[in-house]
Amino acid sequence: MQRNTLQNSLILEMVNKLKCHATAEEIYAAISVQYPNISKTTVYRNLNKLARDGKIYKIEVPGQADHYDHMRDEHYHIRCLNCAKIFDIDIEFVNNLQSSIKDAHGFVVNGCDLVFKGICPKCKNIIRGE
Numbered sequence: 001m002q003r004n005t006l007q008n009s010l011i012l013e014m015v016n017k018l019k020c021h022a023t024a025e026e027i028y029a030a031i032s033v034q035y036p037n038i039s040k041t042t043v044y045r046n047l048n049k050l051a052r053d054g055k056i057y058k059i060e061v062p063g064q065a066d067h068y069d070h071m072r073d074e075h076y077h078i079r080c081l082n083c084a085k086i087f088d089i090d091i092e093f094v095n096n097l098q099s100s101i102k103d104a105h106g107f108v109v110n111g112c113d114l115v116f117k118g119i120c121p122k123c124k125n126i127i128r129g130e
């Protein structure tokens, strides 16, 4: 197998294994435990490629690192304001939300990044002092 293909499938495997909307930094950390020779640039580059190819889903959070999701079907996320972790939420996905925009100021709309926010159960307990 080609070296690039091998790295690519290795990184995809790790995203599938982590199942936690990990950031590139976290994915790199997990991979480098097993493969200390792999460079951060390689991991970042391959994550972007996998997202472009539709093999993983990239969640862009303004002002924060991107997260990568092994689930490729469209679904919504919620971000904890305390620990910054991303979770899936079970809510019906609105297809073509952009088609209901009345006035896009001449924009060609390509989609939207909709991430809900809140406090996760774990942090809620910490804040409460439980």
Ligand SMILES: [Zn+2]
Pocket: 080, 081, 082, 083, 084, 085, 119, 120, 121, 122, 123, 124
């Ligand atoms: Zn939290």
Ligand SMILES: [Zn+2]
Pocket: 021, 069, 071, 075, 076, 077, 087, 088
């Ligand atoms: Zn998700």
